Structure formats: C-alpha cells, structure tokens
Amino acid sequence: MTELWWAGVEAVQGRSAVGRHLERTDPVRPDSVLAVGKAACSMAAGVQDRFGIGIPTLVITKDGHGTDLPGAEVIESSHPIPDERSVAAGRRAVEAVRSCKPGDDLMVLVSGGASALVEWPVDGVTLADIADATDRLLGSGADIAHINEARRALSRIKGGGLLTRFEGRHVTVLAISDVRGDDIEVIGSGIGVTPAEIDSETHIVASNNHARDAVAAAAEQRGYSVLNNREHLYGDVEVVASRLGLALSDAAGGIHIFGGEPTLELPPNPGRGGRNQHLAVRLSRELVGHDRSTLALVAGTDGSDGPTLDAGGWAGARFWSDAAEPFLAAADAGTYLDQTGGLFTTGPTGTNVMDLVVAVTQEE
Template sequence: MTDLRTLFDAGVAAVGGDTSVATSLTADPVAPPDQIIAVGKAATAMARAAHEVFPETPLLIVTKYHHAEGAPAAADVMEAAHPVLDENSIAAGTRVLETVQNMSADRHLMLLVSGGASALVEAPADGLSLDDLSSRAQQMLASGADIHAMNAARMQASRIKGGKLLGAFRGARVTTLAISDVEGDSLQVIGSGIGAAPVEPAFTFEARIVASNAIARAAVCRAATDAGLIVGHDEETLYADVNAVAPRIAAALKNASPGVHLFGGEPTVVLPPDPGLGGRNQALALLLAREIAGAQGLQILVAGTDGTDGPTDAAGAIVDGETWEASGQEALDRADAGRWLDARGALLKTGPTGTNVMDLVIARKS
C-alpha cells in the first residue's frame, strides 16, 4: 500500500534544488556565469546542480546551519540562522553584497534563491543593529504575520532586499533561478526580493521560477494515480491562521469521497509569550487530530517541504482519528504541539530536503 510518507517524498523529489536547477539549465541553457551565489535553505542542492554545468565558476553558498552537506568542494560556504537571523546572517549579507558590488562591467552573475534567504543573508539599513532586526523578526513571527507583511518590513530595514542587492550590480547580465516558497510565486517576495532586479536595471536580467508548491502537488497526484488511488481535492489554500485552516480542511475531508486529498500553501500561527516546542505544521496537525477525533479510515500528513518546521528538527506530523487526547488542548494553548506529538510517535522527521516550496497537507481516506 502506498503510504502518506511515500506520497510526500514524491512531491519533494520533484522540486529538489538539484533536480529543478538541472532541468531548467538543460531545457533552456544559459551562457556560463562569472560568479554563482546561492542563498536559502535549498542553496546547497541548487548550487550542486549549477556547479555540474559550470564547474569552473566561483561559487558562494549561504544556507541554514546543518544544510551544507553535499556542497561542492570548490564552494565557499557560509551558514547562518533561520528563522531569526544572527551575526552570521550579517556576515553573509556583507559578503554577498561585496561580491556583487565588486563584479566588473562585463560580468555575468547567476543567483540561486530559495526560501529562508530573508533571515540567512542581511545587510541592515543604516542605524539598525542585529538586535533591532532580531527583535522585529521575533515579534512578527509571534504575531502570526503573513509572509507579505514580514517581507515588507524586511525590505525597509535592509540594504539588499527588494531589488537592492542587484541595484548594486555594475555588470552586464544577471540570471536568477528561484524556488518559490510564497503564494503567487513572485520573485519580489521570494527571499524578500533578494533575487529581484531594481525597477530600471542597467543590465540584462532573466528570472525563472524552477520549483513551486504547484509542481510538488502535481507530483503527489501523479504518484497517487500511479498507485491506483483516486485524487480528490488538490488545492493551494493554506493561507490563514491554523485555527481557521484546521476546521475547514477537516470538514472537507469528512465529506470527501475515499482517496487522496491534497492541500498546499503556508498557514500562520500566533504564539503565546513563552511558547513551547513546535511549528505551524505541528500545530496544524494537532488541531486536525482534534477535528477528526474518532474518525475511521482517515490519516493526515502535515509537513514543511524543507524538512523543518519552526525551530525544530521535525518536518511536521502524521495523525489520524485515534491521535487526539484531551491533554492535547493544553499543548495547543502553550504552542507545545511538538512535544505532545513526539511523545505519541506522531512526528515526521525527514532531515533537510534540499528544497522549500511551503507546506503540504496530504490526507488518505478509505
């Protein structure tokens, strides 16, 4: 029987950083760049594929701690914090900005951008310190602000976000390849616009979205169909607070026909003053467990495609009609869903996946 983890893995494999970049460069080749800069949670995988095509090009990778495994030996690798930036984020942002600024007039820059870049690379606007930026980021994360609100604030506080990085480029050409972790797949939003061009670029600019939530969901659907399963819902609608998302999805599943049902996107969660351990996917999974308590023949996987959920090493969780217990409400109130689910063997741990196209909810109803 095809299980939910197998379906999730099929979706993630289709949007892997190496697969996505290799496919794009094979289908539509570009001239060799003079410098490659990869930033984000999927930076290592994306850079590995680009290095295969352009092995002589200098390569700078900036990624999350413990996400650099498999980086080309020739690469210059920097690691920093996510989701709240740290001193290494500032060092990486300074290095990236200097690299771009120092490229001469005839040069070609390739930028590989994936989710997480907003925290991993930063050059603060004048007058702002690391403490200022960290405090703002923590406040916005706790408030449940969506990606658009967070990115707007990040762009104002940065010298490299919102097209400002490439505003410092004096070369001839930029090629940006991006993995989308935002609704609408806008390059102005991915990584807070670090790979976007200024309004009137003085260079040739080409941008491609090489992977997205839609591509991952299509792969899940293919895997389910190939296994002889019927696919019902296939929606990118996870754009609300988890407390609003959970009852809506649960109601749809209770009324659905047998088969596989799929939802994508990125919900938000509001944190209490002293939160426990967990992320938005673990919170949503526990809320769904409460909503489907007692239901027979229904299993739900909720996970981040990057393999991490909030400040944890779990991607999310898998729940069913028997998961919920009354003590789960206290865990929800404390934002401690991770510990509660872990104690019941429900967490899903994949390790870093080499991609980041938001989240997937995959349900199977028999």
C-alpha cells in the first residue's frame, strides 16, 4: 500500500515533473527563475538539472521544505497563515520580476501553498486582516477555489498582479496543480497568471490525475486489478467518507484509487489533525462490518495535513472504536490515530497535487 501511494507521489514530484516537461519541449534557457510553493525547491532543481546552476533563481517555500540549491536564493516563509515573512517574500518576488530586463525570459514555477507564502496587501488592508480572513476561511469548510478567490481580492500580487511588473520578453509558467480543474487562476491564488499583453505560455506539469494514473500503473505491474481510479474526494469530509464506504463495501478484490480534496469545518479551538486524518478515522467507521478486509491509506501528497507534520492516516475496521467519536467532534483525529498506530508521516515530498486515497479490498 505504502509503495503504491509513493509511486503516485514520486511521479509528480517537482524535479521529475519539470524535468520531463523540459526534455519534451526543449525551451530556450531562461534568464531568471522564480519558484513559489511547497514544491518550489524540487521544481527549481528540475530546472538546474536541465540548464545548470548559473541562472539567477529565487525560491520561496514553506518552513522545512527548503533544500540546498547551489546558486539559488532560498527563502522559507509562513504557511498556511501568512505572516511578516510572507510580506517580505512577496516584496522580494516583486523585485525579482522587476529586475528582468527587456529581452529577458523569465521562468515561473508555481505550486500549492504559494497563497500564504507570498503576500502584499492592497491599500486599506493589513496583514492582520488577511491572516484573520485566511484563518476563518480555512476553518469554515469552504473549498480552495472560494478561499483563493477571497485571497486574490486582498492582495496586490495575486490574480496576475505579480507579473504585471514584468518588462522582459517572455514568461514561461510551469505549475503543479493542487486544485480541482487545474485552473492557473486558482493555483496559488493566481500568482502565476500573466496579463494578456505579456508574451507568455503556461503548462500544468503535474496534477492529481497524473499521480492516480501512476498508482494504477504500479498496481497493475504488481498484479492487482484496479477497480476504481476517480477524482471525487470533493465536498464535506463526512459525505466523502460515506461515499468511499459505499464504493468499497461491495467491491471485488483489488485496488481503488481516489483523489481530490475534501473540506472540513472546524470547531473553535480544534485539536490535532487535518482533513486526511479526519477522513481516515471517519472512513474506518464506515468499514466496520464489511464482508471483505479493507485497508486504505489517506494522505496529502505534500506530506502535510492541516497544520501538522503528518501526511494523513490509515483507515480500516481495525482502527475504529467508539472512543474515536469525541476526537472527531473536536477535530482531533491526529491524536486518536497517534494512540491507535494509524498515523502516516512522510515529511516534505517535493510536490502537492491534493490528496490521494489508495485502498485494497480482499476476498475473505
């Protein structure tokens, strides 16, 4: 199970995804590179693999996601709530774009997490206003499209604002999608959107679909039958758990792959965990009493679930007891999984294509 999940994640890691795209398209060598997001270091490494280390490169990523990139300026910033470092990083990104000279080609590498990592509030809005709005939206059960729409309205550099400062020749945007529909205006709240008057091109180099297909290929190589490969982990986490329970309850033996990003409405003062950990515990309840022994791995492809260092958790009847109910009510699924041995921890993965559920059903 773990090997299959990792097969999906490794297929969409920034370094390999960018490398494959550059090998296929053979673009001109950029004069500068700007990378923003959880996968920024990995994506920038893919550019260095192709073009060497001499290109001026600014990388802005999440705390703990920075890696050594020779010749690159690497900034770690705040996520998921922006802070003063986000504003400083936003201003540094603007400087990098403005430094491009006429005739320069800029390569912009965008991945999920960029919305919080770089910021520059519009006039009349403070950083505290944005932080409060972000905290409220993240706990409201809203999906990422609605959250990022609100973020764009509060920022000078989201929704195409950053690249209005570009005065060079051409912009190439390579993005790893962490949103439904792979819309560049939603990924990172549109930090990679280019104004119509700028000569540019945009490519999605990795997505949840790519990850799920890689899991399916790895499963088939191991002799499994792939019974489901669907991107439908959308909506409230309770509804998603019920949907998955139904999909798995009458299934024959084989592998089931689901992708997407459910939502979770948080109570005041939530406990430890995130949507994947909550879904894992809730799905375990759905799997009690099934005729088949079913085990599922539920995890975020970026290696972090909510404000935790865990990626997600394991689901199966063996992980459920009625003692879990108060933990679910308190949004404290991580504590329950820790106590039952059901946590799944990876560390930063170098990508972010929403969430993956890999489940195996077996004839008893």
